[in-house]
Each structure stands twice: as C-alpha cells, then as structure tokens.
C-alpha cells in the first residue's frame with residue numbers, strides 16, 4: 001500500500017475537530033475536487049476519493065477511535081488480505097461508493113447526478129452490511145486464527161441468477177431511458193444550472209425492465225440463505241476492533257453489489273492472564289518455603305504452561321518479566337511480555353508441629369528483623385500495570 005496521508009491532514013482539521021467541523025471540511029474538499037467541476041482531471045479525482053475516505057473514517061466514531069489508536073494500519077490494512085480478504089480501503093473506494101455513502105453531504109445537489117468518468121460505472125443497488133461478533137481466546141489472539149462463520153443473509157436467487165426475471169425473454173427495454181440506463185436531468189447546483197446525466201430511475205441503470213418476475217424470489221433477485229465465510233483474523237487483535245470482509249454482506253436486489261461483512265472482535269477473559277495492551281499479567285502465588293529457598297514453578301502463558309525459576313529470597317510483589325511471552329502487536333511491531341507478579345501464600349493455620357518448627361526458625365538470625373526491600377516500590381509499579 002502506498003504511503004497514505006493522515007486523514008486529519010487530508011481534511012485540514014485538528015485532531016480534536018468535532019463532527020460538524022469534519023463534515024464542513026469534507027464538504028469543502030468534495031466541492032473543490034468534485035469530478036463535475038474537474039472533468040478528466042485524475043489528480044482531482046484522487047483528491048476527491050482521498051477526502052471521501054478520510055471522511056468515512058473520521059465521521060464514524062468507532063472508526064475514528066480505531067484510527068486514532070492504530071493509524072492506517074488499524075483500518076484493516078494489517079490483515080493483509082487473508083482468506084476473507086479484508087479490504088479496508090485497499091481494494092479501492094469507488095466513485096459509486098462515495099456517492100451512495102455520502103450523497104447526503106451534498107444536500108441532494110450531486111447525489112444521483114454523477115456520471116462516472118472512469119467508464120462503465122453505472123450505479124447499482126448495494127446490499128446492506130452485516131455485523132457479526134466473533135469471540136476469541138487469548139491463545140487465538142496470540143497466533144491469529146481462521147474462523148468459519150455461518151452467516152444468515154440474503155443471497156442471489158439461484159433460479160433467476162439474481163436478475164429477478166422469470167427467464168431470458170422476460171425483459172423489455174426500459175422506456176424511460178431507451179435502454180441506455182442513463183437519464184438526463186437539469187439541476188441547480190453550486191456551480192449554477194447544470195444538466196447532468198444520472199442513473200435512470202425506472203430501471204436503476206440496467207436499461208431493461210422485467211416484464212415477468214421470477215416465481216421463487218418474486219422478482220427481487222434475492223432470497224434468504226446462508227453462506228459459510230472463512231475469515232482470517234490476524235494475531236494481536238483486541239476487544240472492540242472490527243474487520244471488514246468486502247462483498248460478504250447481504251446480496252442486493254436485481255443483481256447489484258453485495259454489502260460487506262463487519263466482524264466485531266470480542267475477547268473471552270482469561271482466568272489466569274490479564275491483558276494490558278500487548279503485555280499479559282499473571283498473578284503468581286508461591287509458598288513461603290519457595291520464597292525462602294527458591295525453586296521452579298509453573299506459570300500459564302498463551303502458548304501453554306511454562307516453568308520458571310524463583311530465586312531464593314524472593315519477596316512478595318516482585319515482578320518477573322517473561323520477554324516476548326505477551327501478545328504480538330496487531331500492526332506487526334514486535335510482541336509484548338508476560339509479567340509475573342509474585343505473591344506469597346502465608347498459611348492461615350499451623351498445626352502444633354509446624355508451629356514448633358516456625359518458632360524455632362524465628363530464633364535464627366535471618367528472621368530477626370523486618371526490612372524494607374531495596375529498590376522496590378510495589379504500589380508505584382502496580383499503578384502502572386493496572387492503569
């Protein structure tokens with residue numbers, strides 16, 4: 001992917017701009033670079049698309065939050081086109097998308113009146129998006145995982161192939177546009193009175209009308225169905241992130257363009273590991289004797305149990321760092337650590353024999369004095385872990 005400009009920079013707004021300022025800035029850019037005003041100007045067209053993309057993200061609180069946190073990589077690019085092919089915007093943000101999604105911003109002036117300069121760009125019906133949730137364990141997040149999801153959705157009618165027509169002869173040429181799919185109309189725009197060529201409202205741009213509807217889908221072109229969608233979820237994703245699988249949403253009426261599938265990530269809390277960004281925290285309890293004499297104990301990690309050494313004289317609150325045992329960064333910037341925070345289990349009750357032994361121990365020189373542990377400030381450190 002080519003180097004992308006910062007979305008705030010594209011729209012020329014501050015990072016803390018409110019929704020209204022963003023909308024105004026986009027409107028300004030859209031008018032400036034509108035293809036009707038810059039016919040055949042590829043650079044203007046690119047700027048127009050760039051602004052639309054920036055607006056798509058910054059006008060949506062979820063996407064904006066993700067962008068603020070992860071930058072462009074958080075917008076789906078990091079997934080690198082796995083099985084489901086997360087597009088982000090990589091797959092191209094077409095002129096049709098811009099007008100179908102943001103037509104409202106033009107206050108009706110441009111919405112339907114755009115004639116694609118790239119050719120062949122008839123505006124077509126678009127199916128709606130579907131949102132699904134996927135629950136992932138920490139170990140799935142650690143490695144990345146491919147999930148097969150059975151999605152209930154509208155699919156193209158298999159009898160008519162999505163056209164909605166009974167058979168090949170159930171069509172006639174659209175009388176409104178004479179089969180061209182376009183209709184002229186005169187509008188008052190920001191640039192004065194403009195005659196624009198728009199999609200024919202009667203046939204929706206197909207140039208044909210159905211005279212006898214398909215009996216399975218009643219002419220809609222779609223029926224309820226199911227599709228199994230395979231989604232490659234990259235390692236390091238987190239709660240609330242969303243991945244977009246282009247074209248796997250609901251099918252559109254009359255053979256239009258499919259909507260998208262939005263996959264929302266949910267994290268299943270782990271009973272033993274607490275996530276802190278890319279780091280993991282495990283609270284480990286050791287016995288008093290292990291604290292005194294040292295030893296080997298087992299700790300959970302995202303790759304299974306691991307054995308770690310406890311040094312003799314380990315005090316409560318000591319933090320052992322298992323480098324690289326955390327979660328991989330979703331944008332590929334290395335891997336976090338696992339922090340093992342030691343606590344010591346002090347027996348609540350001793351039997352007579354144990355009591356006698358501990359009393360004997362208490363007489364020994366090493367047990368005569370309680371001392372602050374050097375170089376430590378448990379509470380300060382805790383603060384940063386659990387912020």
Ligand SMILES: [Zn+2]
Nearest residue numbers: 157160214217
């Ligand atoms: Zn049908």
Ligand SMILES: [Zn+2]
Nearest residue numbers: 174177200203
């Ligand atoms: Zn027509």
